[in-house]
Amino acid sequence: MxxxxxxxxxxxxxxxxxxxxxxxxxxxxxxxxxxxxxxxxxxxxxxxxxxxxxxxKPSTIEITVDYVKTILASMEISAEIKVEQKGERQVILHITGEKMGLLIGKRGQTINSLQYLAQLVANRHADPYITVILNPENYRDRREQTLTQLAERLASKAIQLHKPVKLEPMPNFERKIIHTALAGNKKVQTVSDGHEPNRYIVIKPSS
CATH class of the missing domain: 3.30.30 (Defensin A-like)
Structure with missing residues (x-):
């Protein structure tokens, strides 16, 4: 400061x-x-x-980074954070260090929870609203590839069985990956169903 x-x-x-x-x-x-x-x-x-x-005064990004560092310290995780800002509305915190598996958690549950909290902290001070993405060891990139492949595989299943296929609940930003991956597939349509935090996607055959 x-x-x-x-x-x-x-x-x-x-x-x-x-x-x-x-x-x-x-x-x-x-x-x-x-x-x-x-x-x-x-x-x-x-x-x-x-x-x-x-x-x-500290910026919104500085406040958010300090918050994430405090949480990491409480988890006894030693890590470095690099900030990537995309326009005015998206900030990616690239996290590297030890115990990244612990930080990510089973199916990304731990990192998704921390990301949700970091976003709340950021938007107490931000105007306009910003999206905060926590990306430990490029986990988000790998997760996007996994979800895209999953979307394509389950779309084929829905077409083959002529039945809707329901995915597991996932956060909004991951649901968007599924929607985007299948947006060009005219043989299926995707809809979100359920209520947060258990909202999920259903892939339906178009005919």
């Missing part, structure tokens, strides 16, 4: 000096007035400068 102390003939002047040095705006900072300042006799004798401390 960046913080500086600045002086000026007035508080306003000291604040402006600090903002210029930090290259930020007033609404992105926390300002503490250390000394109001004193003009002195005839504006000269006995004058004291105004002194302020100006601290840059």
């Amino acid at each position: 960046r913080e500086i102390t600045a002086t000026g003939q007035t508080v306003e002047e000291a604040v402006e000096t600090a903002l210029a040095q930090l290259n930020t705006s007033k609404d992105q900072t926390e300002i503490t007035i250390v000394e109001e300042g004193k003009r002195g006799l005839l504006g000269l004798f006995g004058a004291k400068p105004a002194i302020v401390k100006v601290k840059v």
